[in-house]
Amino acid sequence: AKIAELFTKQQVAEAIESGRDPKDFEITDQEVVQDVVGVVEQFRNQNPGVEFWQAIRAQFGMDREQFLAQRKQTKLFDRVFFPGPATEWPLITREAIIASASQGDGKQFWENIEKASIDPETEEPRDLPPFWLQLCRGWVIKQLKSWADIRFPADGLDPQYCLGVNDDFWGTDEAFEQLESGLYQQDLERAVSEVVMREALKQELERAGAFLSDDEFRAEFDEYRQEYD
Numbered sequence: 001a002k003i004a005e006l007f008t009k010q011q012v013a014e015a016i017e018s019g020r021d022p023k024d025f026e027i028t029d030q031e032v033v034q035d036v037v038g039v040v041e042q043f044r045n046q047n048p049g050v051e052f053w054q055a056i057r058a059q060f061g062m063d064r065e066q067f068l069a070q071r072k073q074t075k076l077f078d079r080v081f082f083p084g085p086a087t088e089w090p091l092i093t094r095e096a097i098i099a100s101a102s103q104g105d106g107k108q109f110w111e112n113i114e115k116a117s118i119d120p121e122t123e124e125p126r127d128l129p130p131f132w133l134q135l136c137r138g139w140v141i142k143q144l145k146s147w148a149d150i151r152f153p154a155d156g157l158d159p160q161y162c163l164g165v166n167d168d169f170w171g172t173d174e175a176f177e178q179l180e181s182g183l184y185q186q187d188l189e190r191a192v193s194e195v196v197m198r199e200a201l202k203q204e205l206e207r208a209g210a211f212l213s214d215d216e217f218r219a220e221f222d223e224y225r226q227e228y229d
Contacts, residue, residue, distance in 0.1 A: 085125035
């Protein structure tokens, strides 16, 4: 979700620089809440007696504010990459879908999307069905990832950062602060236990002269991953 958020931030900056009105990308809290109302009602009808926000926290580890923030981010992502009917989508969306579509049929799929975006009777633009939009959203994110320079601590990021996307970085402290409210006590206990055990194992391996350096590990892993790449 954070990677998609940073892609959106970068694309918004480019769009504004190219002349788009910054107000095009303003989303109010009221808009987000209105979108969620239907989701909550549907959940309550299907799960009587179950509190929606407790279910969200148990299943996704997010409290109410985190959930609404993520919905807002998704809405902004769609506004940036899928504004209105497909005939109005930006070039980067078109190219990402063509490049990502499976079995090399991207161009044909894009042509089908353009056709579906026009009502055959009125010849007026129309929005795509939600399923198609969800499919396109996944393809665009997938392709943007392949085009981007994405780095994690295992790639040598300074410990103060837990994620880097091109020239944007997500601070470790900021990330934990954002995630903390969705964590259970047992999540923290398990994480601390894993850190302690991993450090103890590292010390034992170092004493035995068997601990791989970062460069040695990277060389072995690059060889290991070739068949999967």
